[in-house]
Amino acid sequence: MSANAGPLPQLPSDAKRRKPGLIGWVVNRLGMDDTMEDQYNRVVPAHASNYIYCFGGIALVLFVILAATGIMLAIYYQPTPDTAYQSVLNISTHVQFGWWIRSIHRWSAGGMVLLVFLHMLRVFFTGAYKKPRELNWVTGVFLLLITMGFGFTGYLLPWDQKAYWATKVGTDIAGSVPGLGHFLLISLRGGEQISAATLGRFFDLHVLVLPAIIVILLLGHFFMIRRHGISGRL
Amino acid sequence: MTRSTFLKWLIGIFGVTAVAGVIYPVLRFLKPPPAVSGAIGQVVNVGAVTSFPDGQLTAVTVNGQPAAIHNVGGKVTVYSLICTHLGCVVGIAGDAFKCPCHGSQFADTGAVTHGPATLPLPTYHSQTQNGAVLVGPIDLSGAAYPAWYKGEFS
Numbered sequence: 421m422s423a424n425a426g427p428l429p430q431l432p433s434d435a436k437r438r439k440p441g442l443i444g445w446v447v448n449r450l451g452m453d454d455t456m457e458d459q460y461n462r463v464v465p466a467h468a469s470n471y472i473y474c475f476g477g478i479a480l481v482l483f484v485i486l487a488a489t490g491i492m493l494a495i496y497y498q499p500t501p502d503t504a505y506q507s508v509l510n511i512s513t514h515v516q517f518g519w520w521i522r523s524i525h526r527w528s529a530g531g532m533v534l535l536v537f538l539h540m541l542r543v544f545f546t547g548a549y550k551k552p553r554e555l556n557w558v559t560g561v562f563l564l565l566i567t568m569g570f571g572f573t574g575y576l577l578p579w580d581q582k583a584y585w586a587t588k589v590g591t592d593i594a595g596s597v598p599g600l601g602h603f604l605l606i607s608l609r610g611g612e613q614i615s616a617a618t619l620g621r622f623f624d625l626h627v628l629v630l631p632a633i634i635v636i637l638l639l640g641h642f643f644m645i646r647r648h649g650i651s652g653r654l
Numbered sequence: 655m656t657r658s659t660f661l662k663w664l665i666g667i668f669g670v671t672a673v674a675g676v677i678y679p680v681l682r683f684l685k686p687p688p689a690v691s692g693a694i695g696q697v698v699n700v701g702a703v704t705s706f707p708d709g710q711l712t713a714v715t716v717n718g719q720p721a722a723i724h725n726v727g728g729k730v731t732v733y734s735l736i737c738t739h740l741g742c743v744v745g746i747a748g749d750a751f752k753c754p755c756h757g758s759q760f761a762d763t764g765a766v767t768h769g770p771a772t773l774p775l776p777t778y779h780s781q782t783q784n785g786a787v788l789v790g791p792i793d794l795s796g797a798a799y800p801a802w803y804k805g806e807f808s
Binding site for chain 2: 492495510514515516517518520521
């Protein structure tokens with residue numbers, strides 16, 4: 421350092437960095453200024469300014485929409501064989517905007533499976549799974565499986581013919597696993613046949629088990645993308 | 655007004671509209687739906703006897719369900735138009751009923767004249783009072799209707 425160097429630049433004092441408003445108040449209480457600053461100053465690399473890098477984010481938006489509309493549908497849905505179909509019919513025909521909420525849920529569900537898959541293709545073909553990001557790829561694989569699990573369990577809930585037979589075939593496939601097959605089949609169905617127990621189990625998986633797992637995995641997924649940053653260009 | 659305040663207003667208006675567009679349907683959704691007008695099984699007045707041409711079948715709606723009035727000289731019979739085969743809505747074809755789904759046909763007495771249906775169309779309890787046709791609950795005692803068919807009326 422030369423002797424002619426001017427005075428050191430003034431570091432912003434804590435007082436200067438205090439932000440106004442409610443969010444600023446919370447940030448100040450938690451001492452998160454630096455963390456927030458770091459988040460605000462992330463630079464998206466130029467090569468990532470491409471729509472194919474949006475697939476994961478769109479899948480997340482769809483997940484949030486699915487969670488919101490799913491919570492709303494659960495208000496009117498009744499998971500018993502006697503009432504399930506009628507309650508779905510009720511949502512679609514009598515509940516105000518029920519058809520709208522249900523349609524959004526249904527189309528977002530299909531869209532999420534599609535977008536998660538496209539996201540996987542993007543990651544694969546840009547080599548974004550390579551060291552040090554292997555763990556994120558692994559969580560991603562589980563997220564894909566859970567997304568499909570959501571689709572499979574959600575499909576049974578309207579309790580119509582299509583739902584019944586799709587679940588019959590799906591659980592039969594699980595039953596064909598060597599050794600474990602029969603255990604998997606009766607665990608999924610709650611018995612040898614598809615019954616009220618199956619509907620209860622699928623509903624539980626769809627609204628309690630899978631959401632809990634997917635939220636944990638998503639947090640890990642996002643923590644790692646923040647930790648690693650967006651992968652380099654090809 | 656500067657360009658920047660104008661843009662802030664514009665963004666604000668768009669934002670409020672978007673948020674309202676989400677909140678409004680959600681609030682409507684949360685409100686319990688009104689009871690369906692004319693709960694199933696309730697007695698309804700479907701109109702004056704004279705409004706149903708003598709000797710003909712006329713389509714009506716009973717508590718939201720499709721039905722047909724058969725007026726024979728002021729003596730009225732009310733048939734359900736839900737097919738006993740697989741639950742499609744049967745159409746009126748002259749003086750008979752014909753199902754568009756699988757071709758079942760019924761005479762104007764409700765009896766099957768052509769399969770695949772095997773059970774006759776059921777009738778509603780009905781009577782005429784002061785010249786008006788009053789229709790009550792469905793009468794499913796005429797044949798051994800399967801559970802799903804009974805479910806159509808509950």
